[in-house]
Amino acid sequence: MAARVLSRYLPILKWGRAYDRPTLSNDLMAALIVTIMLIPQSLAYALLAGLPPEAGIYASIVPILLYTLFGTSGALAVGPVAVVSLMTATAVGQVAQQGSMGYATAALTLALLSGAILVFTGLFRLGFIANFLSHPVIAGFITASGLLIAVSQLKSILGVQASGDTMPEVIESIFAHIGQTHVVTLVIGVLATAFLFWVRKGMKGALVRLGLKPGLAGMLAKTGPVLAIIASTLAVWAFDLGAHGVAIVGDVPQALPPLTLPDLSPALLGTLFVPALLISIIGFVESISVAQTFAAKENQRIDPDQELIALGAANIGAAFTGGYPVTGGFARSVVNYDAGARTPAAGAFTAVGLAIAAALLTPLVHYLPKATLAATIIVAVLGLVDFSILKKTWAYSKADFWAVAATILVTLGLGVEAGVSTGVGISILLHLYKTTKPHVAEVGLVPGSQHFRNINRHDVLTDPALLSLRVDESLYFVNAHFLEDQIADRLARGSRVKNVVLMCSAVNSIDYSALESLEAISRRLRTAGIGLHLSEVKGPVMDRLKSTHFLDQMNGKVFLSQYDAWTALAAPECRQRRAAAE
Structure with missing residues (x-):
């Protein structure tokens, strides 16, 4: 028992037993390539978060080790990502001045809070909370965040000072300082950006044309950003461009991650709790979607609740080793x-x-221009921008379209926290709106079968004295009265009805408010001399109903199938029409 519980929370005990030499070789090769990719990315994302560049590397060491112990995905690469880095800058910027010791400490506290939230939700199996953020809304938020991040990095490309947390603020600040553009920095930034775009779109093809195999060419293309960093760093060093106004990374501590302590003061914890919750939700949704994508390709299984624990442990590790909030990144x-x-x-x-x-x-990145890091971020985040989600949702669901559009506009206009909060709120409201008016179809018997279908879509047999309604939603307080109104409206149009059958094949639950509505329907029909019957009630729902007096007071029966109800309640001439149709 103890061993099973231990392996449940330490998946390494499972996959570690089957670890062999070929797997070791594959993992070592992947680690080499990802390490080369992560060095510039980590530096860049730390600067995006408003932290010293080494914080990005620190956030990519101990958190990854902890994920190795607790994680269930073989491909997920944990570390700083663009959206979480931007959210970190926004949250921490509200409580401390960028560049101050308090700012770095607040980032540690944010990581600790995020980690604690993730571990708590994992231990108590609350991962379903992330479902409150629908996929279209997530896509809209990430698109808006990608645009906001890309525009915010233009200041480093131009070599000017600019600020702002929203798109209008950033654009206004950049235009206010555009006259101070540093030409050499601009040249470096534009060349680096152009090269990185070519790396993403054309480098693989060029290497294939030179005779390399597509697989190897693709691997080398992934490490292309390192070439931009090497070239620009050498140029700044050779021509001493740092002395001529080009912003460089400067001294980076040559050390392993230090032991750090977050600030646990109640005031700071209270201020950062909501941002930490939002970061946890966004980080988990991004991470689990990536992990499940790769798991499906390998016929593996991802445990969402264990992933919560693993990501939580990674964030707690970041909090005590000089990092900031992390999650699983798509690109890496x-x-x-x-x-x-x-x-x-x-x-x-x-x-x-x-x-x-x-x-x-780390001494090798002293002369690395910040414009190159900005170019790295711009190229990376623009790959996240996907406006096609607007076209897709408009064609499929206008409600989802407006949810996506609102999330994008709020994120760009009011900032990332307001954007994700709006996304969560709209997702919940959309769900509630859709379930307030469940689809209720009047059904009839398909001739020659025992199946029942919507009378408005199929040529079916009906009985004017028998009203059969299929309820296509669970019944709870939000939609309880809607069913009452539907039955009342239908009876007002058909005075010959003698029996009403509620077909409950799609009803997974009935809460107490809905039970009271059913009781009210039963009383009203009894008074009118009309029978109320149920069919195809699921076992768990029936168990709940049996624990009440509703079934005893109901003026009717519970049928195993809708066909049984038809056979028992339909007029003889209707049943004869069915026999003739057969």
Whole structure:
């Protein structure tokens, strides 16, 4: 029993037993490639979060090791990501000045809170909370965030000082300082951006034309951003461009992640709790969607509740080792999977590589221009922008379209926290709206069968004295009175009705408010001399109904199938029409 519980929370005990040499080789190769990719990304995302560049590397070491112990995905690569970095900057910027010790400490506290929330939800199996954010709304939020991040990085490309948390503020600030554009910085930023776009779109094809195999060419193309960093760093160093106004990374501590302590003051915890909750939701949704995508390809299973615990442990680790909130990243996970990673051990090897880089290689990035890091971020986040979601939702569901559009507009106009809060709120309201008016269809018997279908869609047999209604939704307080109104309206149009049958094949639950509505329907029909019957009631629903007096007071029966109800209640001439049709 103890061993089973231990392996439940430490998946490494399961996959570790089957670990072999071929898997080791694949994981080592994936780790090498991801490490090369993560070094510039980690530096860039730390600057996006308003933190020193080394914070990005620190946030990619211990968190990855902890995910290796607790995670269930073989391909998910955990670390800083663009959207969470932007949300971190927005949240922490409200409580401390960027560049101050309090700012870095607040980022640690944010990571600790996010980790605690994730672990709590995982232990108590509350991962369903993330379902309150619908996929179209997530797509809209990520699209808006990608645009906001890309525009916010233009200041580093131009070499100007600009600020703002919303799109109008950022654009206004950039235009106010555009006259101070640093030409050399602009040249570096534009060349780096153009090169990185070419790397993404054309480098693989060029390498294939040179004779490399497509697989190898794709791997090399993933590490293309490192070439931009090497070239721009050498240029700044060779021509001493830092002395001529080009902003550079500067000194980065040459050390392993330090032991850090978050600020646990009640005031700060209270201020950061809501941002931490939003970061946890967005991070988990992004992470679990990526993990499940790769798991499906390998016929593996991802445990969402265990993933919550793993991501929570990773964030708690970041809080005590100089990092900030992390999650599973899409781009690096794709690289990790394509490079051959099949177990979480690839992440552990990546963490070792990053630790070596933090201890030995950080002096090499002293002359790295911030414009190149900005170009790295711009190219990465523009890949997240997907306006096609607006076209798709408009064609399929106008309600979803307006939810996506509102999320995008609020995120751009009011900031990321307001955007994700709006997304969550709209998702919940849409669900409630859709369930307030459940689909209720009047059904009839398909000739020559025992199946019942909507009378407005199919040529079916009906009995004027028998009203059969199929309820296509669970009944609860939001829609309880809607069913009452539907039955009352239908009876007002057909005075010959003697029996009403509620076909409950799609009803998964009935709460107390809905039970009271059913009792009111039963009383009203009894007074009118009309029988109320149920059919195809699911076992758990029937168990709940049997615990009440409703079935005893109901003026009718419960039938195993709708066909049984038809056979018992339909007029003889209607049944004869069925026999003739057969």
